Amino acid sequence: MTAKASTSNNLIQGNIQTTLYRMTVPMIIGMVMMMSFSLIDTFFVSLLGTEQLAAISFTFPVTFTVISLNIGLGIGTSAVIGKLQGRGDPETARFRATGAMMTSVLLVGILAFIGMVTIEPVFSLLNASPELLPYISDYMTIWYLSSLFLALPMVGNSVLRACGDTRTPSIIMASGGFLNAALDPLFIFGWGPIPAMGIQGAAVATLIAWSVGATWIIYLLAIKRNLMLPRLLNLTELVENSRDIMRIGFPAAGANMLTPIAGGVMTAVVATYGAEAVAAWGVGHRLESIASIIILSLSMTLPPFISQNVGADKFNRVEQAYKLTLKFIMLWQLFIFVLLWALSGLIADVFAKEAEVASLIKLFLAIVPIGYGLQGVIILTNSSFNAMHKPMTALVLSVIRLFVFFVPISYLGSVVYGLEGLFWGTVVANLLMGMVAFYWFSREINQFREEYKESTEYE
Known part of the structure; x- marks a missing residue:
C-alpha cells in the first residue's frame, strides 16, 4: 500500500473530530501567519494616508x-492528483501536476495582461475618483x-495537499507572508x-515574496520530491x-470569481459615500x-475528507x-464577533488617521461580523x-448567494438606511443564504444515499 493510499484510508475510518483536527491545524497556523502579514501590509499603506x-x-x-482563478485551478488539481495517488499511479500524477x-x-x-491594459477603465467603472487612479495604476x-x-x-x-502533506504548504504560505511584510517598509518608505x-513599494515587496515562493515550490515538486516533471510539456501533452483539471477547476474558479465581481459592485455602492x-x-x-481563518x-481540509468518504x-x-x-463554526464565529466588537475602538485607531474613517470602521465591526x-x-x-x-451545483449556489441575496439586499439596505443599512443587509443576506445552503446539502446527501441504495438492490 502506498503512503498516499494509507493517508486516504485514514479519512474513511476513525474519529471524525480527531481526523479533521489533525488535518486542519497546520492549515490554520499557516493561514493565520500569512493573513496577519497581509494585515501588516495594509497597515504600512495606511501610514501613507487616506487616499492611498x-x-x-x-x-x-x-x-x-x-x-480566484488560482483557487479554482487548485481545487481541480487537488481532486485529480489525489485520485491518481490513491490509485497508485504516481507517473501520471507527475504529468498532471506539470500540466496544472x-x-x-x-x-x-492572459488575465493579468488584460487587466494591465484596462486599469483605468476598470477602476473608473468601480467609481474610483481621478485623484485615486494614479495610486491604483502604480x-x-x-x-x-x-x-x-x-x-x-x-x-x-x-x-x-493531494499527496497528504498539509504542513509544507502552510510553511510556504507563512514564509511568503513574512517576507512580504518584512520588505514592505523597505520599499514603501525607502532605506539607504x-x-x-510609496504604494508601489507594497507591490514590489509582493513581487519579490511570490517570486521566492514560486522558486521554492518548483524545487520541491520537480527536484526534491519528484511530484512533477523537471521539464515543460509540449502542446499535445499540455x-x-x-483537461481533467480544467473540467473541475473552471466551475470552481467561476464560483470564486463571482465573489470579487459582487465585491466590486458593492465597492462602487460604498464609494458613493466617499x-x-x-x-x-x-x-x-x-x-x-x-x-x-x-x-x-x-x-x-473538509473537502478531501468528504470526497474520500x-x-x-x-x-x-x-x-x-x-x-x-457547522456547529463549531457558528460558535467560534460568535466568539470572534464579540472580540471584534470589543476591540473595534483600538482597531479603528490603528488603521485610521481620520476620525470619520475610524468611526466607520467601528460601525462595520459592530454589525458585519454578526x-x-x-x-x-x-x-x-x-x-x-x-x-x-x-462543481456546477457549487457554482449555482454562489450565483444565488451573491446576486439573489448579497448584492440586492445590501443595496436595498443602503437605499433605505444608508451605509449602516448596507452593513445590516450583508447580515440578512448571509442568514437567508445559510438556510438555503444547509437545506440544499441535506437534500444532496440524501440523494446520494438513495442512489447507493438503488444500486445495491440491483446487485
Whole structure:
C-alpha cells in the first residue's frame, strides 16, 4: 500500500473530530501567519494616508479575481492528483501536476495582461475618483506582474495537499507572508540606496515574496520530491494533462470569481459615500479575512475528507463531519464577533488617521461580523459540493448567494438606511443564504444515499 493510499484510508475510518483536527491545524497556523502579514501590509499603506488606503481598497475585488482563478485551478488539481495517488499511479500524477502548473501560469498571464491594459477603465467603472487612479495604476502595474509568480505556489501547494502533506504548504504560505511584510517598509518608505516608492513599494515587496515562493515550490515538486516533471510539456501533452483539471477547476474558479465581481459592485455602492467609507470598507474586509481563518482552513481540509468518504459510500460520516464543522463554526464565529466588537475602538485607531474613517470602521465591526458564522455555513457547503464532484451545483449556489441575496439586499439596505443599512443587509443576506445552503446539502446527501441504495438492490 502506498503512503498516499494509507493517508486516504485514514479519512474513511476513525474519529471524525480527531481526523479533521489533525488535518486542519497546520492549515490554520499557516493561514493565520500569512493573513496577519497581509494585515501588516495594509497597515504600512495606511501610514501613507487616506487616499492611498482607499486606493488599495479599490484593488481588492480585482486582485481577488486573479487569485480566484488560482483557487479554482487548485481545487481541480487537488481532486485529480489525489485520485491518481490513491490509485497508485504516481507517473501520471507527475504529468498532471506539470500540466496544472503550466496551465495556471498561462491562464493567469492572459488575465493579468488584460487587466494591465484596462486599469483605468476598470477602476473608473468601480467609481474610483481621478485623484485615486494614479495610486491604483502604480500598485496594479506591478501587482499584475507578480500574479504570475503567485500562480505557482498556489497550485503547487494543492499538489502537496493531494499527496497528504498539509504542513509544507502552510510553511510556504507563512514564509511568503513574512517576507512580504518584512520588505514592505523597505520599499514603501525607502532605506539607504532604495528610494521611497510609496504604494508601489507594497507591490514590489509582493513581487519579490511570490517570486521566492514560486522558486521554492518548483524545487520541491520537480527536484526534491519528484511530484512533477523537471521539464515543460509540449502542446499535445499540455492539452492532455490539463483537461481533467480544467473540467473541475473552471466551475470552481467561476464560483470564486463571482465573489470579487459582487465585491466590486458593492465597492462602487460604498464609494458613493466617499473615500473615507471605501477606506473603512477595505480595512473591514481585510479584517474579515483574519476573522474567517478557521472557516477558510476547514474549506481546504473538509473537502478531501468528504470526497474520500463519498467514494467509500460512507454517507453518514460525510453528514456527521459536515454538521460537526457547522456547529463549531457558528460558535467560534460568535466568539470572534464579540472580540471584534470589543476591540473595534483600538482597531479603528490603528488603521485610521481620520476620525470619520475610524468611526466607520467601528460601525462595520459592530454589525458585519454578526453574519460571519452564517457565511461559514455557505462557504463550507460550497466546498463540500466541489468535494462531492458537483462543481456546477457549487457554482449555482454562489450565483444565488451573491446576486439573489448579497448584492440586492445590501443595496436595498443602503437605499433605505444608508451605509449602516448596507452593513445590516450583508447580515440578512448571509442568514437567508445559510438556510438555503444547509437545506440544499441535506437534500444532496440524501440523494446520494438513495442512489447507493438503488444500486445495491440491483446487485
